[in-house]
Amino acid sequence: MNEITKENFLWSALKIGLLGGAIALFICLIGMTEIFSKRAVIEKVITLGQFVLLAISVSCGLIAARRTSQLLRSPSAFSGLTAGLVAGLTVGLVLALFILAGDKINFRAVFLNASPALYKVLTFEKGIGGAWILPAAGAISGLLGAAFPLIPTSVRRPLFHAVLFLFFMALFSGLFRVVIINQGEKGEKIAKYLFGQTGMTVPGASIFFVLVGAISAFWSAFGKQIKTSASNLPKGGKIGLRVVAIVIIGIIALGLPRVSGPFIAQVIVIVALYILMGLGLNVTLGFAGLLDLGFVAFYAIGAYTVGLLTSYGPFGMQHISFWAAVPIAVLVAMCAGFVLGLPVLGVRGDYLAIATLGFGEIVRLLAGSDFLINYFGGPQGVIGIQKPCIGVLEAFTKIDVPRMCRGIELKDPQDIYYLAIFSAILIAFVSWRLRESRLGRAWMAIREDEDVAEALGINLIQTKLLAYMLGAAMAGLGGAIFATLIGSIFASSMQLIVSINVVALIIVGGMGSIPGVIVGAIALIGLPELLREVSEFRYLLYGAVLIIMMLVKPEGLWPSQAAKRELHHLDAEAGTEL
Amino acid sequence: MRTSFGERMLDLVVTGFLWGIRIAILLAIVIGTIVTVSKGHYTSEQWIGFVVFGVAQGAIYALIALGYTMVYGILRMINFAHGDIFMTGAFGAYFVATWLNTIGFVDRNPFLGLLIPVLFAMILAAAIAMLVERIAYRPLRNAPRLVPLISAIGASFFLEYAFRGFFGPGKYAYPPIKALDGGWTIFNVEIQKVQVLVVAAAAIMMAILYFIVMYTKVGKAMRAVSESQDTAALMGIDVNRIIVSTFALGAAMAGAAGVLFSLVYRQIDFFMGFTPGIKAFTAAVLGGIGNIPGAMVGGLVLGVFESIGPSLFLEGLGIPRPYQLKDVIAYTMLVMILLFRPSGILGERLSKKKA
Numbered sequence: 045m046n047e048i049t050k051e052n053f054l055w056s057a058l059k060i061g062l063l064g065g066a067i068a069l070f071i072c073l074i075g076m077t078e079i080f081s082k083r084a085v086i087e088k089v090i091t092l093g094q095f096v097l098l099a100i101s102v103s104c105g106l107i108a109a110r111r112t113s114q115l116l117r118s119p120s121a122f123s124g125l126t127a128g129l130v131a132g133l134t135v136g137l138v139l140a141l142f143i144l145a146g147d148k149i150n151f152r153a154v155f156l157n158a159s160p161a162l163y164k165v166l167t168f169e170k171g172i173g174g175a176w177i178l179p180a181a182g183a184i185s186g187l188l189g190a191a192f193p194l195i196p197t198s199v200r201r202p203l204f205h206a207v208l209f210l211f212f213m214a215l216f217s218g219l220f221r222v223v224i225i226n227q228g229e230k231g232e233k234i235a236k237y238l239f240g241q242t243g244m245t246v247p248g249a250s251i252f253f254v255l256v257g258a259i260s261a262f263w264s265a266f267g268k269q270i271k272t273s274a275s276n277l278p279k280g281g282k283i284g285l286r287v288v289a290i291v292i293i294g295i296i297a298l299g300l301p302r303v304s305g306p307f308i309a310q311v312i313v314i315v316a317l318y319i320l321m322g323l324g325l326n327v328t329l330g331f332a333g334l335l336d337l338g339f340v341a342f343y344a345i346g347a348y349t350v351g352l353l354t355s356y357g358p359f360g361m362q363h364i365s366f367w368a369a370v371p372i373a374v375l376v377a378m379c380a381g382f383v384l385g386l387p388v389l390g391v392r393g394d395y396l397a398i399a400t401l402g403f404g405e406i407v408r409l410l411a412g413s414d415f416l417i418n419y420f421g422g423p424q425g426v427i428g429i430q431k432p433c434i435g436v437l438e439a440f441t442k443i444d445v446p447r448m449c450r451g452i453e454l455k456d457p458q459d460i461y462y463l464a465i466f467s468a469i470l471i472a473f474v475s476w477r478l479r480e481s482r483l484g485r486a487w488m489a490i491r492e493d494e495d496v497a498e499a500l501g502i503n504l505i506q507t508k509l510l511a512y513m514l515g516a517a518m519a520g521l522g523g524a525i526f527a528t529l530i531g532s533i534f535a536s537s538m539q540l541i542v543s544i545n546v547v548a549l550i551i552v553g554g555m556g557s558i559p560g561v562i563v564g565a566i567a568l569i570g571l572p573e574l575l576r577e578v579s580e581f582r583y584l585l586y587g588a589v590l591i592i593m594m595l596v597k598p599e600g601l602w603p604s605q606a607a608k609r610e611l612h613h614l615d616a617e618a619g620t621e622l
Numbered sequence: 623m624r625t626s627f628g629e630r631m632l633d634l635v636v637t638g639f640l641w642g643i644r645i646a647i648l649l650a651i652v653i654g655t656i657v658t659v660s661k662g663h664y665t666s667e668q669w670i671g672f673v674v675f676g677v678a679q680g681a682i683y684a685l686i687a688l689g690y691t692m693v694y695g696i697l698r699m700i701n702f703a704h705g706d707i708f709m710t711g712a713f714g715a716y717f718v719a720t721w722l723n724t725i726g727f728v729d730r731n732p733f734l735g736l737l738i739p740v741l742f743a744m745i746l747a748a749a750i751a752m753l754v755e756r757i758a759y760r761p762l763r764n765a766p767r768l769v770p771l772i773s774a775i776g777a778s779f780f781l782e783y784a785f786r787g788f789f790g791p792g793k794y795a796y797p798p799i800k801a802l803d804g805g806w807t808i809f810n811v812e813i814q815k816v817q818v819l820v821v822a823a824a825a826i827m828m829a830i831l832y833f834i835v836m837y838t839k840v841g842k843a844m845r846a847v848s849e850s851q852d853t854a855a856l857m858g859i860d861v862n863r864i865i866v867s868t869f870a871l872g873a874a875m876a877g878a879a880g881v882l883f884s885l886v887y888r889q890i891d892f893f894m895g896f897t898p899g900i901k902a903f904t905a906a907v908l909g910g911i912g913n914i915p916g917a918m919v920g921g922l923v924l925g926v927f928e929s930i931g932p933s934l935f936l937e938g939l940g941i942p943r944p945y946q947l948k949d950v951i952a953y954t955m956l957v958m959i960l961l962f963r964p965s966g967i968l969g970e971r972l973s974k975k976k977a
Contacts, residue, residue, distance in 0.1 A: 074787025154717050156790045335768060386639045387961050397771065398700065398903060399960040402953040405900075409950045414943045505632055544775060551772050584783035590776025591758045598769050 053115045057108040057127035061134025061186075064104035068097055068139055072166070075157035076581055081165045084243030085214040092214065092243070093165060097139075101182045104131040105189025125190045132186015136179035143167060143175045202260035209256040214243050215575055223304050297465060301458040308574075310457035313529055315570040316464035317522045321546045322553070322561040323468075323475050324518030329547070330556035330604075331484060332511035333491030335397040337543050338384075338404020342516040344411060344538040345380045346523025348420060349373035350429065351533045356446055357428030358421075363447070366432035370524045377520020378513045385512030389505055404543055412535030425534035429527050431455050432463065460529050467525060471518050476558055478514065487511055488556075541583075545569065548586065552593050554600025563602045640961070647958065654935025664933060667810045672930045678817040678886065680925020681824035685879035686902030687909070687917035688831060689872025695848040695912035696868050697763070702774035703754055704876060705899015706781040707747050711877025712890045713785060714746035715739035716794055723797040732801035740823075740881045747877025748870040750781070755869045760862070786892040793891045796884040820882045827878055828918055831871065835914060844868055848912070897949065901928075904956040909967050919967055928952050 071077055081093030090098075105128030112127040113119035143166055145151075151158035167174030192200065213220070217239045224235035238248035274285065301309035321343055328334045353369040388399050411420045420426065428446070430437075435451010454460050478484050486507045489497040498504050527533050545568065553564025568589070572582040593600070658664075686708055693701045719739040722728050728735030758777045762770045805814035835841035846854040847864045855861050883898065884890045905924045909916025931951040936944035 070784075074784060076787070155788050157787065335771075383639075386636055387643060387957070389636065391960055391964070395907075395960050395964060398907070399957050401900070402904075402957045402960075406950050406953050406957075409947060409953075413946045413950075415941045415947060503629055503632075505636060506629070544779075547772070548775070581783070581787065583779050584787060587776040587778070587780030587783065591773050591780065594758075594765075594769050594773040594776065595761055598765060 053112040053123060053127055054130055056111050056115060057130040058134055060104050060108045060111065061131035062138065064100050064131065064135040065138025068100050068135055069142055071096065071100075072139070072142070072162055073155050073157055074581070074584065075162075077165055078157060078159070078162050079580060082242065083214070084240070085210065086249040087240040087243050087245055089246065089249075091165075095211065095214075098181070098185050101132040101135040101185040102189035102192075104135050105129070105186030106192055107131070107189075108186070109190035109193060121194055124193070125187060128186045128188075128190020129183050130186070132189065133179055133183040135186070136182020139166060139182075140175045140178045143172065143178070147172050198261070198264065201264055202257040205260040206253045206257040210244070210249060210253060213249075213252055215578075217243050219308070219574060223308070226303070226305060298462075301461045306457050309461045310529075311570060311573045313457050313461050313464045313525075314573060315565050316461075316468040317526050317529075318546065318549060318565040318569045319468045319562055320464075320471055320522030320525070321519045321542075322549050322565050323471050323558065324515040324522070325546050326515075326550055326556065326558065326561050327475060327478065327487070327518065328511045328515035330550055330561075331479060331491065332487040332508060334508065334511060335400070335547070336512075336515070337397045337401035337540070337547065338407070339400075339515075339519055339546050340538050340540065340542040341384065341404045341407040342377045342380060342519035343523040343526070343542065344407055344533075344535075345516075346373045346377045346520030347527040347533045347538075348411065348426065348523075349376045349520070350524040350527040351426035352419075354430040354528075355426055355428050356430055357426065357532075363430075365437050366430060366528055370521065373524040374517045374520045377523070378517040380520075381513040381516025382509060384516075385509050389508055401540065401543070404540060408535050408538045408540075411538070420535070423535065425532055425536075426527075427532040429531050429533070431531070432460075432528055454528075457529065460525065464525055464529075467521055471521065472558055472562070475518070479556075479558070483507070483510060491556075548590055550600075552589065552600060554603035557600065557602055557604035560600050560602040560604070564600070567601070643958075644962065647954070651935045658934055669930065671812065672933065673926055674813055674817055676926035676929030677922060678820045678925070679929060680905075680922040681821050682879045682883050682886070682921075683898065683902045683905045683925055684918045684921025685824050685827060685875045685882070686898060687906040687921050688828070688875045688914060689869075690903050690906040691909075691911055691914060691917040692835075692844070692868050692872045694906070695914075696844065696865060697759075697770075699759070699767070699770050700774065700903065701759075701869075701872075702771065702899075703758075703777040703781055704872070705895035705897075705902070706778050706785075707751050707754075707873045707895070708876040708880045708883070708898060708902075709785065709890070709892065709895030710750050710781065710880070711743035711747035711873075712880030712884045712894065713789065713794075713892075714877070715743035715881040716796055716884065716890055718742045719799075720797050723799075728797070728799055728801075732799065736799065736801075736819075740878050743877040743881045744874040745877075747873040747880070751869045751873030751876075752866055754781070755866060760865075782892050782895070789892065791892065793889050796888050796890060798888070799885070802885065816885055820886060823878070823882060827875060831875060832914065834871065840864070840867055900956075901949075901952050904952055904959075907956060907964075908959050910965055916967060923967070924952060924955065927955065 077093040077097065079093075080096055081091040083092040084090065085092055085095045108127040108131035109124035112124050116123055143163060146158060146163060166178060168177055170177070195203070221235045221239040224231045224238075238245060238251070244252070274282075277285065300312070321339065324342070325336060325339050328336050328339075350366065350369045350373045353364050353372060354366055356363065384400075384403055388396055388403075391399050410416055412423050414422050416422070430447060431449070432454040433447075433449035433451060434454070435449060437447055437449055452459075454463060486497070486502045489500060489502055490504065490507060494504060530537075549564035549568045550561060551564075552568055553562070554560030568586065572579055572585075578585065686704065689704050689707070690701060693699060693704070716739075719728070719735075722735050722738060754777050758773045759770055762773055802815045802819060805812055805817075807813075833841075835844060843854065843859045843864045844867070846857065846859055847861055847868075851861050854864070879898075880890075880895075883894070901924060902921070905920035906917050907920070908924055909918070909920025928948055928951055932944035932948055936947055936951075941947065
C-alpha cells in the first residue's frame, strides 16, 4: 500500500469514535436506551441500556485498534491501546456533549425521547454533574476493546462466548424464569436463584459465565478430537448417532408446548405459519426466481376460505369441518396462484415485484371494503371460525353457537402447535422433494436464465405457473391454520408487511434453501415475538438487518450450495437478471 | 417449433385470459360511466372540482415520481425508500413551520413562512437520501438486481421506524397558515388556495428540474451516465458524484412534495410515505419509467383518474362507498400498465431515442 494514502491512526480512531457516538446518540434518541434500561443484564450491576452503550464503545475501541495495526508500519500494543482509548473516549464525549447541550436547549420539542428519564439514565441519576462519568466509562471500555486482541486466543474465545451468552440469557431471562417456575416448587427456587424480576442475579450470571466459558474452552481444546473420532465411527455408529439426535429433537418438539405454556406455543405456531409461507415463496422466489411482494394474498385467500367454510358466525357459508375445509382452501389458493400468475407471466424482475405488490394490496382492499361486505364482512372480518376437531363434530344449530366436538378439540395454541409443526415438516419434505425433481431443476434453470431455459426445451408458461400455484398452495395452507388459530380473520391483518416479512426471512435465511427458511423464520419472526423489549424496535432492527445482510452476507445465513457459489463470483454475475 | 396440443391450449388460455381482463376492465369503466352520467348525481361543477383536486394530487405524485424515474434511469433500480424520503421532508418542514408559526413569522411574512420550511425539507430530504445511497446502495451497485431491491426495502423500514422512534407513532397536525385559508370561485367552481399553490409550486419545481437536467453541465452528465456508465466515466465524468446528485435532486423534489402534501392534508405521521410512494411509482411507470416528462404526465393522469374514478365508474357499477376503493384504482392501473404497456405513455419516445 502506498504510504501517502495512510492517515494518522489517531485521526482514524477519532473518526471511528465519532461514528460510534453518532450511533449511540441515535439509539438514545429513538428511545431504545430508556426502554432497555428498565431491563437488567445482571440485576443491580448493569442494565441492558448500559450494556448496549458499552458494547458500542468496546467495539469502537476494538475496531480502532484493528485499524491502527493496519495503518502503522510497526504497530505496538501501546499505539493500539491509545487508539482504543481515543475512540471510546470520543463515544463518551459525544453523549456527554449531548447531555450538556440538553441542559440548555430543550431537545424534546423535536425529539420525543430526549426526556428527563433519558438524561437520568445517561448521568446515572446524578444530574448534570454526572456527565463526566460517560467519557470515563467510554475511555475505559474503549481501552478494554483495544486490549481484547492482545489476550491469547485460548482465553479470548471462551470469554467472548461467555459474554455473548450472558447477553442472550439476559434478553430471554423473563421467559426462562417463567418456564422454570412452571415446573413446580423446586423449579421456583432455582428460577429465583438464577433470575430476578428484570434480569439475571449475580450468582446466576456468574454460574452461566463460568459454565459457558468452561464449555467453550473445553470445546476449543478438544473439539477437533471429538469431531474426528465421531467421523471415524463405523457406519452403523454414525447412523445410530443421527437416530439418537433425531429422537431427542422429536421428544423436545413433542413435549415443548406442555412444558413452556401457551405463550411460547403460540409464538412457535406463528413461526411455523411463517415457515409455511416462506416455503411457499421459496418455491416461487427461491427456486424459480420470481419475486412476489404480494404473497400475503394467497395466505389471505387460504384463511378466508377456511373462515367462510367453517365459521359458525354470520358469514359462515357451509359449516363443514376444518379437515374438509383445508384441502379446499389449498385448492382455492392454488387456483388463485394460477389466476394471478397468468397475467404476470411476461413481466420480469423489478416490475414483477411491483405488479405482485399491487395484487396483494388489491386483494386486501377488496376484502376489507364495503363493496364485498356481504361476503367477507368488510372491516369487521369473519368471526367464529370452528376449531379443528378430532372425533365427531355435532351438527350446526344456529349462528354464533360453536358446534360441539365429541373427541379432541384443538382449542389452544398448545394443541394447534402439533398441527402447525406437522404441516411445516410435511411441506418442508414436499419442497425438498420438489427441488430434487425434474420440475425443480426446470425452475432453477429459469431462475438462472429464462432464454437459455426456453432454448433447452422448458415450457416457460407451464413451469412458471406451477411455481406460482405450488407456492400459493403452501401459503394457503398457512392461512388456513392461521384462521383456526386466531378464530377470526380481518382484512387488516393481511398487510403488505406480511409479504415483506416473508421475503425478508427467505433472504436472511438464504434463497432457495429449505433450512434457510426455517432459520430465517426463527430469527426474524420468533425472536422479536419473544422479546417484548425489542418488539418496539422490531421493524427498525429489521430494516438494519436487511441492509446489513445484503452488504455482508447476501447469500443468507444458511445458503444453498448454488447460491453460495454464485454470490462469491459477484462480478461475473453483474449483468444478469435475478 | 414443435408444440404439443396441451401447450397450445395453455397459450390459448393465457392470451384469452389477458384479453378477458382488458375487455372486463374496459366494460366496467364504460358501463359505470354511462350509468353514472345518465343518473346525473353530480353537477358539472362537481366534476370540475374532482378534476381540480385530482390535478393537485397528481402534481404531488409527479414530484415524487421524478425521483423514482431519475434513479431508475441511471441505476435501473427501484428506490423503494423514496416514499420515506418524502416523509422525512414533511417532518423536517413540520418542525420548522411550527417554530416559525409560534414566533409569529408566518403571519407577518406568509411567502417566506412557506418557502423556508420547503427549502429546509428539500435540504433535509436530500441529505438523508445521500446518506441512504452511501450506506445501503453504493456498495451493492454491481450485485444481482434483487440485492439492492431488498436493501432498499430495508432502508425504507429503517427510515420509517427511526422516525417513529424519534417522534412517536402519533399524528402531527401541520400548523395552519392563514394566508392559505379559503379559495376563489371561478365559474361556480370553488378552487382552494392550497390547490393553486400546490399546482403552481409543483410546476415551478418541475420547470427548475427540467432546466437542470436539460441545460446544465450536471444534467448533461446525468443523461450521459444514464446512457452508459462506463462511457461516461471514460469521458471524464465522476459517475459516483453524478449518481449522488441524482439521488439528492430526486429527494429534494420528494421533500418539497412532502410539504405540499402536508399543506393539503394537514396531517403527518411516520407511515405517510408508503402509499404516496407506491402511487408515485405507479405514476412513473405510467408515464414511462426513466423518462422525466413521463413522470409529470403520469402523475397528473393518475391523480385525476384516482379522483374522478370512484364517482365516475365505480358508483355507476353500484358499489357502495366507492371512495374506499380509490387505492384499488391506482393499483389496478399499475398492474394493467405493467401487463399491457410496460413502456408507459411516453415510453416509446425514449426507447426510440435510445435505439
